[in-house]
Amino acid sequence: MSPRWVWTLGTLAVMGVGLAGYAFSTGPNAPAAAPGMAGGESAPSLALPDLTGRTRTLDEWRGRVILLNFWASWCSPCMYEIDDLIRYQKEYAGRGLQILGIGVDAPRKLANVRRSLGIVYPVLVADPMSGILERWGDTRRMIPYSVLLDRRGRVVWRYRGLLNDEVFADKVLPLLAPGTSVAAD
Amino acid sequence: MRLKHSFSRGLAAAILVFSSQIHANAAPRVLAQVGALQVTADDLQRAEASSPFATQxxxxEPEDQAALRKQLLHRLVVQRLLLQEAKAQGLDRDPAYIRERDAFRLGMLYRRYMADLKARIEIPADVLQAIHEQYPDDADAQEAARAAYRVDRFRTIKALTLKALKGRYHLVFHSDRISRDAPPDTVLAEGDGLRITLADALGSEDPKGVTPAWIEDRLYKRAELVLAAKAAEDEGVDLSRRMAAYDRERLPAFLAERKEAEWVPDDQVLRDYLAAHPEYARLRERWHLGQLVVRTRGEAEALRKRILGGESLFRLAGEYSIDPYGRKHLGDMGWVKQGSGYPALAKALAGLADNEVSAVVKTPLGYHLAMIVERRPGETLPFVAVRERLRQALINERMAAYVEELAGKYRVAWKIPADGGRQ
Structure with a gap:
């Protein structure tokens, strides 16, 4: 099992490189304790542009199990995680999974990564200084960071660190009922 | 085919197009035939993944990716050329190479044996349950706890295993023979198919600088190594692929090291090189530069008049300069080397007195006014200060010519499709 690293968003944005200054998570990768966001509560609203500039909202994917993944081009663990996320999207789209990549980075760099790694799910662009991570429960502003929404749009799980097959199977798969008729992306 | 000239713009463009296909295409594609060897897309992708800029x-941008891939591809082709030449020269049978290779192999067998030992450690169900209860919903902490348990168990199991191996191979130590004055081939330990001499224990250490206690410690470490390696071999651990990979990587480097020693046998060669290339030791005069840049000649001439009339170039730069850095730093461009930057600007500055504003100079950035505020004189650095730089420059020069020679000997044929394989 590969090690999971987390990154301090603000510090590394200043440093501007992905490989320098690794910081291992000092806390457990338990659900982040954001105020008013215990598991099972409605998710905050989300309206962000994608890489074409078109504004997207969560309503577009209502009824699906949504995995929001916060990442940036300078976050090297995020680069490793994306390969797995692509695989999950391809394998489980037909069972109702929808991964959304929330890039807290410059659009051009996000677009380059999308092209280079062949990301198959929507990539939305967020301003790293807009408070979006805090709004979604990552009060320590560390990435990679993922939030899982059930089919009713409720937050059921938050995770700081690299997702792997074990965690995905434990947390996400149970929400994807077999034989669902939701169309694949 | 001359390697240097074969990196045409067309090939670079093909790499640019092809680059987008590398991740999408699972089938290994041959990018270059180098004599009897090939460079495939898989090779390039592996080189990319293990490079310092892998995560960046x-x-x-696509053009930058293509430029980096071109460099990596060049390096892979050079490696193939050196590998074939190293084998042609019989370097794989060189005693020094064989010694290195055997040491690597021994280490790999040891690591494999210990890794297998560790992998066989099972964590009891009650311990797993306790870990799960202690760190619910925290996969990282659970994994760390499991790893800590395995480390602890491994310590005990390793000691017991080595003791058992010592018995299995009837290893006997001759500690009474330990002496730094003993002949290097003095046998300090032996068993079934095993022998450890003083030379083995010393490695590359000078015997004069070590104590008997140190030798004894090294002897036991060496014994651990050879016991585990012997056991791995007897259990059928197959390192043939790993050793083939070692040869592919190490032989080219071994040849390169031999050539470097041949090209730079002593410092006199470097001194002669410096005499032929004095610029390596020359530190140019440095100037503390003030500058402003504007869009039109008219603007520049008007501002020059104001500076000649007593106004500050720096204050005017802060107000009018279109150069973002210069505007932000009020025209203070810091220290620059004499002759650096645009040739027209360097020419205009040459011959100016301190604090004398230049004539208007046109560059692609716009119209410049500049002045030298202060100077640091140039100097000639001593040989010892530039020795390594000279060595690297000479080796780069000789290696480029050597690679061209090898490219002529082992034909290089590019197989990158012009359409990037999109058909």
Missing amino acids: MPSM
Whole structure:
């Protein structure tokens, strides 16, 4: 099992490189304790542009199990995680999974990564200084960071660190009922 | 085919197009035939993944990615050329190479044996349950706890295993023979198919600088190594692929090291090189530069008049300069080397007195006014200060010519499709 690293968003944005200054998570990768966001509560609203500039909202994917993944081009663990996320999207789209990549980075760099790694799910662009991570429960502003929404749009799980097959199977798969008729992306 | 000239713009463009296909295409594609060897897309992708810029590469512009891949491809082709030449020269049978290779092999067998030992450690169900209860919903902490348990168990199991191996191979130590004055081939330990001499224990250490206690410690470490390696071999651990990979990587480097020693046998060669290339030791005069840049000649001439009339170039730069850095720093461009930057500007500055504003100079950035505020004189550095730089320059020069020679000997044929394989 590969090690999971987390990154301090603000510090590394200043440093501007992905490989320098690794910081291992000092806390457990338990659900982040954001105020008013215990598991099972409605998710905050989300309206962000994608890489074409078109504004997207969560309503577009209502009824699906949504995995929001916060990442940036300078976050090297995020680069490793994306390969797995692509695989999950391809394998489980037909069972109702929808991964959304929330890039807290410059659009051009996000677009380059999308092209280079062949990301198959929507990539939305967020301003790293807009408070979006805090709004979604990552009060320590560390990435990679993922939030899982059930089919009713409720937050059921938050995770700081690299997702792997074990965690995905434990947390996400149970929400994807077999034989669902939701169309694949 | 001359390697240097074969990196045409067309090939670079093909790499640019092809680059987008590398991740999508699972089938290994041959990019270059180098004598009897090939460079495939898989080779290039592996080189990319293990390079220092691996994690930054996805966010780069396509042109920058293509430029880096071109460099990596060049390096892979050079490696193939050196590998074939190393084998042709019989370097794989060189005693020094064989010694290195055997040491690597021994280490790999040891690591494999210990890794297998560790992998066989099972964590009891009650311990797993306790870990799960202690760190619910925290996969990282659970994994760390499991790893800590395995480390602890491994310590005990390793000691017991080595003791058993010592018995299995009837290893006997001759500690009474330990002496730094003993002949290097003095046998300090032996068993079934095993022998450890003083030379083995010393390695590359000078015997004069070590104590008997140190030798004894090294002897036991060496014994651990050879016991585990012997056991791995007897259990059928197959390192043939790993050793083939070792040869592919190490032989080219071994040849390169031999050539470097041949090209730079002593410092006199470097001194002669410096005499032929004095610029390596020359530190140019440095100037503390003030500058402003504007869009039109008219603007520049008007501002020059104001500076000649007593106004500050720096204050005017802060107000009018279109150069973002210069505007932000009020025209203070810091210290620059004499002759650096645009040739027209360097020419205009040459011959100016301190604090004398230049004539208007046109560059692609706009119209410049500049002045030298203060100077640091140039100097000639001593040989010892530039020795390494000279060595590297000479080796780069000789290696480029050597690679061209090898490219002529082992034909290089490019197989990158012009359409990037999109058909």
